[in-house]
Amino acid sequence: MNCTQDSAPVLSVSDLVTSFRVERQWRQVVKGISFDIKPRETVAVVGESGSGKSVTALSVMRLTQPGSSRIEGSIKLSGKELLTLPEADMRRIRGNEIAMIFQEPMTSLNPVLPIGFQIAEALVMHRGLSRSEAEAETIRLLEKVRIPAARSRFHEYPHRFSGGMRQRVMIAMALACKPKLLIADEATTALDVTIQAQILELIKLLQEEDGMSVLFITHDMGVVAEIADRTVVMYNGEAVETSTTEAIFTRPTHPYTRSLLAAVPKLGAMEGVRRPMRFPMVDRKTGLSDVPTETADTVATSERPVLEVNGLTTRFEIRSGLLGGVKGRVHAVENVSFSLQPGETLALVGESGCGKSTTGRSVMRLIEPLSGSVLLDGEDVLKLDQKTLRERRVRMQMIFQDPFASLNPRMDVGTTIAEPLLINRLATRSEAQDKVAELLQRVGLHPDMASRFPHEFSGGQRQRICIARALAVEPRLIVADESVSALDVSVKAQVINLMLELQERMKLAYLFISHDMAVVERVSHRVAVMYLGEIVEIGPREAIFGNPQHPYTKRLLAAVPVADPARRHEKRPVSNDEIKSPVRAPDYVPPVRQYREASPGHAVMIWGEEWERKDQRTEMAA
Template sequence: MDNAPAILDVQNLSVTFKVQGGTATAVDGLSFQIPAGKTVALVGESGCGKSTTALSVLRLLPRNAQLSGKLMFNGRNLVDLPMTELRKVRGHQIGMIFQEPMTSLNPVHRIGYQIVEAIRYHEAKVTAQAARERALELLRLVRLPDPEKRLDAYPHQLSGGQRQRVMIAMAIAGNPRLLIADEPTTALDATVQAQILELIDELRRKLGMAILLITHDLGVVSRWADEVIVMHHGEKLEQLKAADLFTAGRHPYTRGLIGASIRVDQDIHYRSRALSEIRITRDAEGGYEYDLHVPARRPLPPVDVVSPPILEVRNLVTSYNLGDTELRAVDDVSMTIRKGETLGLVGESGCGKSTLSRTIMRLTQATSGSLLFEGRDITRLEGAGLQSLRANMQMIFQDPFGSLNPRHTVGNILDVPLRLHGVKDKAERRRRIAEVIENVGLPARSVLRYPHEFSGGQRQRIGIARALILRPSLVICDEPVSALDVSVQSQILNLLADLKEQFHLSFLFISHDLAVVQYISDRVVVMQSGKFVEEGDYRQILRHPNHPYTRTLLAAAEGGRVAEAAA
């Protein structure tokens, strides 16, 4: 990287876990260095060992973990350090930011109390007043809006980005020389993500820290790291300069991740070609083989602009009463989805897009306005009419594990909607279940297994199968790939595109990810604070946006600097 001295020198690190029947290797012979003042990123998909590596540095692993190798920090091996000495390192010399601030912050204590507690842990002799002043200084340093007021707030009273700023303030309270950031922006919107990454990099320069950045996002790595290490199955596959990742990455797995990633600067669309997929198989010696391929797909014609609408939303309002005030989650919006069309709905957390989808599905009652499905007003539909509607309008959820009953087999999960909607013949139900399981690319024996026995991508295929089992004409996809790894995301998007063509479906595709929306949508609607601020052809919206909010989203997705907001 350069000649700067290494602040952390990881030598042949291995981590195994004792499990029933033997051991499982999470990290296998990993070596790398982090020079002072630099950012080194560990990148890879779920289960590759990157977070285990981060936790190993501070020895925060569970009791069934066995750690070997060396973790040299300031000339001392952290692996052998007595616990009394290790506690002096934790927080004071090495700070850590965790992925989910809501679970890392104590919900029953105010923000100020928690930061003061962290300060006094590192400086036992500091007075309460001095610690509070230092806490205020830290909140200003991380640019939390209105820091004096936020000191007395509880975690649930802050947004996700604000909570992450508090976590950063606590992590740097002891003036660490090394900051470990474990997926610090994964759960955040694009604009907030950009602001948090800018903040971490600014603090690195200002405070002279080194950063160990853990992420699965190749775009984040290329923009914010100096060096990148690509991991898979606990091993380091490749190490190179982060700026050269997309052009100089040579390992087949690296090239596969790059090929499977979608970026807003790419001009690819589901109607013209499929996304690249990476296949990983075991060879005869127990190693891994990586194959990148693009599934065949014939070019699809554009949506017929004179085709009749399958869904019309007219002046829709969905509001909630909050004491003396009214919150308009959906505020006078109108839109149309044509038959065979995918309408992308993009916006950040809290903009109203999920409330809109629930209102369309009639899971939430509209306050005013109207919903027309295939020309029929469904706004006040009830009873048998509503049940019949739901056979034609189905939903794919963001979290397949949370939406699948863990006590039922896949076969039972798919059988329930068929029985509820009057398919009485058992042989016919079995035939349709087998058919839809094949359609979503799962083995036939999947019907005998339970949701916990599948990977995240496989569970989402089950969620898609459940949505299609009743043969609907409109499917609402609510963030269906946001929780999936890059390689799995490309497979699911390809599957959705193929199923859409095969069964002549219309999609309302909801996402905060502009690159995904650009690929899968024919038209795009941008939503902010309950209102539609821009609508049009996907190329028009994402190549020549008119509204400032759309331009802000696009700048964040492209990695540009985003103006500070109350994130």
Template sequence: MNTIKNTAPVLSVKDLTVKFRSGKGWTQVVHDVAFDVNIGETVALVGESGSGKSVSAMTIMGLFPNTQSISTGLINFNGHDLNALSAEERRAFRGRDMAMIFQEPMTSLNPVHTIGAQISEALLLHCDMNWQEARTETLRLLDRVRIPDANRRFEEYPHTLSGGMRQRIMIAMALASRPKLLIADEPTTALDVTIQAQILSLIKELQDEDDMSVLFITHDMGVVAEISDKTVVMHHGRVVEENDTEQIFSAPQKPYTQALLSAVPRLGSMAQAVLPKRFPIINHVTGETKAPRETRNTISAEPQPLLDVQGLTTRFNLSGGFFNRTVGRVHAVENVSFQLKAGETLALVGESGCGKSTTGRSILRLVEPMKGEIKFNGTDILSLDQQSMRAKRQQMQMIFQDPASSLNPKRNVGASIIEPLLANNLASYEKAWQKAEDLLERVGLQASMFERYPHEFSGGQRQRICIARALALNPQMIVADEAVSALDVSVKAQVINLMLDLQDEMNIAYLFISHDMAVVERVSHRVAVMYLGEIVEIGPRSAIFNNPQHPYTKMLLEAVPVPDPERRQLRSPLLTKELMSPIRSKSYEPPMRNFITAAEDHYYMEWV
């Protein structure tokens, strides 16, 4: 736990209310919120998606236009009443004394500027540096947030990076000027557990060095237990409970807090379970929980798998020089092989940039593999022409990692859901409309939200819309790329229960790409661990979690934050080996790998 050196509040919020303009006038979304953040203290603001956490934080930063929002109450920062300042005076605080890490990095980074230029801009504006000094400091920041090959990444654009890499860029940018207050809005949502642990340690280091205060907005109760001194629980725009973090976890007073904690997936809870297990069904008003029905064993007994991947290799050329020739390659996926049966869930886990998402995209041919074999229902996917592949994708759907960039901002969410039905002539407009409304309700939203636009939803709500769209075509397989990473704990539990229900009812197979090891343990039948584009260990869920063999698998499991504040000092030290770059010369060919059999269907690669 942080040692708070000064109990004076750097931020004091009193009676904060926020209203947004709507078609019928003004709608109040935050009601009389009050809390303090002391110097050197970490305060966690927790609650479900749409509870008002991010709205409160953005109001504190002054990021909503006055024409569309009204806020009242006191926001005192370092002795200044922010609501009494002019727009120009308030801008002076942002970036220099107050910084914010936003939830969705792709919508926060400028797509036409390199990442180096964007981080350097903050240093040039707020830190009195020249360009060369700013570049040197930017490279140091990239190293600190563990971006491999920082010199090359400096010149790259956001779209070339993975979701986790982009989030690390946002963290480096926010920390550039060493602010007095860091507002972190789900800063580790897109990060794998090892990078998450390192980022949390980095934030703690800066607190110790500079007495920096942190307002940490998250739905990950493991992270809350790991870093926060005080926890503020929000529900429907109101603070329902506030206390020291130890007290919140050991003796929650309010039913909603009790329900929130009971929905937290805990690593090790599946030690004796054979099949995936649903989360308990929670009444958020009473705090009561009801045991869910058991998962049926729906895995196909057919000898032929639904999906058979052999030797899948995907590389991306890097060009340079005067003639823009190929000078190297990114070995994103290298000689990956696995099978997936109907009704089975195979989880792909590993660090950001290890090739998990590229593997999923290669299987659906959203990126073209360099070589290998992909068979779906016995059909050779790589031999299909474009039209045939489009038809085959009706049976193979994908839920993408970033919901904001995968939904069209100019179309209402209903139109996005019914589009695949209409495009494939599978339903009339009326029947497609009815199905879309039903799908919205099945993923925990309301049918009346059909005509709303993506910007009117929170990050977690947008992810649920993407899940509804993927289900529209009744696919046989879904590639779920971080499908629940943006969801708060209770909604995550609902969506996972929904996915397991659909697996029982429709025999859907899931390729479940995730960095959340506790969720992976809950939903998967088998687990494949990836490192630098290669599978280093694969086997049944129980074997991977109860008897991991590869050092990298052990490191991933040790890095998982435990939702228990009393155990925050008991974490095992992480493997400090620097993340290697997947970039190789154009002539490089990887060596043959040796796999060792640990048990039946459990294999691991010799550690090099």
């Protein structure tokens, strides 16, 4: 950005210490951090969960809980000390001079108020506009953040918007009063790569137009390279390294910074590598890295596939009222077919709403499909009665995205891991205890941890517990549904390395559901790209990433943030199209799809005129 080096900083944070009262003692969470943000400059604060990033942002806004928190040091906005301001004055600054975008827009928007009213409210309160003036200005802001048909959507409620569109609404709300500083706290973490790319491009464009400064909180180093002028690396509440983003990426000095960068999956890093490869692990104290190696060839192509899915179709009916007739159907999964060999990883990729998770749940029969077949070792799972299905689920297990939500908070982890063994009568209680100790060691945890409860573990450790539970019954197939999406880069690398090691040892087959294309490239043998419930392209990993054929696949790959600050000012071909709705009329009959073979094992759906136009737009933008 065009920040002026000798200009006075918009925000100056000096020796910031934030403490929380825990069991009658003050515990420091942010420990003496200092940084400045100049006009038009973007500063990124990066680090793992628990490093103090978000607490730093909340301290700047003075949004920590009074009474149980304490903020010391100095926070100056354009030379004005914020920590000594009365709360009434601070309320006038929040949303007016400093605005904040939070990670989850649905928890930040009022679900019972139209989005237009919520934006207009800030304009009436801070800028003194009348209701009619505020409505006109809100429509202008919605158009500015690329909300299609902004005037007609003014009176719509948050649940009617997609995740990416809700985040755009939050940006419009944040920009309503033309703030000097925008704080974006993990604003793109939960978004798909295409939506993430749109939001990043939008923030950069609006920053150029309005001249604001940005404090960007994230643990995604690819996003940092894409947007930040300078970077502050936090570890255990301290700023361990502060420099220009280019220097951080090319000449990192602190071991922790080097470990963060080593764990970043880079698109294209697998060129010329035939099989999945482990992430290099860097010691945080010494900065020394091991040498990543390819996994052994575990794919048993001579055996019958462990999973054969043919013509899988899952739809959800939309009824008008409790007793009303069917007024439409969500075509969540439409005529999907693929197979999976023992020891193989097939990745299902695509944007939210494309049908990835529904496919995984339909394979497990957690959702009942409408039609098709799912053969597990040659036996059709969809034709089994409930008793036989429970017995067969021993051979197929699922790892969910949110480990905390999938663990019983009232049950210690030892009991959680032992439960499937006892329910399926695969072990006695004493045998189960021995098995739990072995499984905890296998996933890199200590057997003594069996007596602890889920809340006593970090996110990465909880995901390891979920993996241990899935492995307890020694399955042949594991459906991993966004199992590493919510994890920090270093924890993500550890969990993926563990999954690859277990696959090598046990010849596990993985159906790996993800929207993170760089991770998919690292772990998969084959890739299937989904759009609106259908597979539009499927083939070997090197074919999909090295020679993508379908325009949608090209769009997904073009949207992946590149961890290279030198390319930060390049304009990328980002599409602003929303993914279409999968809702169809009750009498809708899906067209018969045709595929062509681009190379051995690489099949591509033959697309029509609409995709041809999109493909041309992408090429022109590039």
